[in-house]
Amino acid sequence: MEGKRVRDTRVVMSQVMQPADANPxxxxxxxxxxxxxxxxxxxxxxxxxxxxxxxxxVDRIDFHNPAYIGDLLVIKSSMNMVxxxxxEIGARVETERLLTGERYHIASAYLTxxxxxxxxxxxxxxxxxxxxxxxxxxxxxxxxxxKTRLREKHxxxxxxxxxxx
Numbered sequence: 001m002e003g004k005r006v007r008d009t010r011v012v013m014s015q016v017m018q019p020a021d022a023n024p025x026x027x028x029x030x031x032x033x034x035x036x037x038x039x040x041x042x043x044x045x046x047x048x049x050x051x052x053x054x055x056x057x058v059d060r061i062d063f064h065n066p067a068y069i070g071d072l073l074v075i076k077s078s079m080n081m082v083x084x085x086x087x088e089i090g091a092r093v094e095t096e097r098l099l100t101g102e103r104y105h106i107a108s109a110y111l112t113x114x115x116x117x118x119x120x121x122x123x124x125x126x127x128x129x130x131x132x133x134x135x136x137x138x139x140x141x142x143x144x145x146x147k148t149r150l151r152e153k154h155x156x157x158x159x160x161x162x163x164x165x
Contacts, residue, residue, distance in 0.1 A: 003127040006135045009047040010078040013040040016098075017071045028067035033093060037061065037109050040077040041089040045113035048079055048087060049125050052116040056086060059110035059145060065095070067106050072096040080110070081142030085122040087113045088142040110145060 013036065021032045038055055045053035067073055077091040093107040117123035130136045 001124060001126050003129040004048050004079075005129045005131060006079050007131070009044050010076075011040050011043045011047070012074065012076050013043070014072055014074045017067055017069055017073055017095075019069055022069045026069045028069070028071070028073070030061075030063060033063075033067065033073065033107055034058070034061060034109075036073065036075055037077070037091045037093060037107070038111065040075040041091050041109075041111045041113065044077050044079055044089045045087055045115070048082070048128075049115040051123070052118075052120070053087070053113045053125075054116060056112045056114045057149070059088075059112065059149065061107060061109035063107045065104040065106045067095040068097075070098060072098055073106075079128055080138045081146065082125050082128040083146065084124055085115050086146075087115065087125055087128075088146065089113060090138060090142075110142070112149070 015036065017028045022028045038058075042053065042055065072095065074094045074096065075091055076094070077089055079087060080090045081088045089111050091109045091111065092105065093109075094103055095106050096103050115123050115125040128139065130139050
């Protein structure tokens with residue numbers, strides 16, 4: 001299976017925030033931002049696999065600044081790491097106040113997707129080709145997060161098994 005370069009599957013998605021995206025005070029709902037992040041990351045996963053992929057987990061999402069009605073929300077999403085069937089995608093969310101041109105980093109997230117075959121079963125994903133030092137650093141950091149996720153998943157399963165017995 002031929003590998004894919006990070007730059008070939010990167011997605012930049014933008015959308016102006018509307019009243020339906022926000023609370024009565026004009027702050028954009030975190031859930032609205034999370035849905036857009038999942039959409040952008042999903043496009044990266046499908047582009048990488050050229051097949052179906054589903055969200056397996058959201059490692060974390062950190063909100064740093066608010067977004068408001070009328071802001072241009074920009075999501076930059078790219079592949080960080082590929083395992084056998086799973087892929088970690090990073091997303092950076094920025095907002096631009098269109099009337100002033102001010103830009104803010106408002107959120108960051110890491111999402112894990114799983115590549116699926118035509119029977120909706122996990123299938124191998126193409127390997128990731130990292131080219132730049134930043135891509136290689138993000139790949140190393142993603143591998144460390146993966147080890148942590150797998151350890152925590154194992155600990156949670158052990159805890160749940162103990163509760164059931």
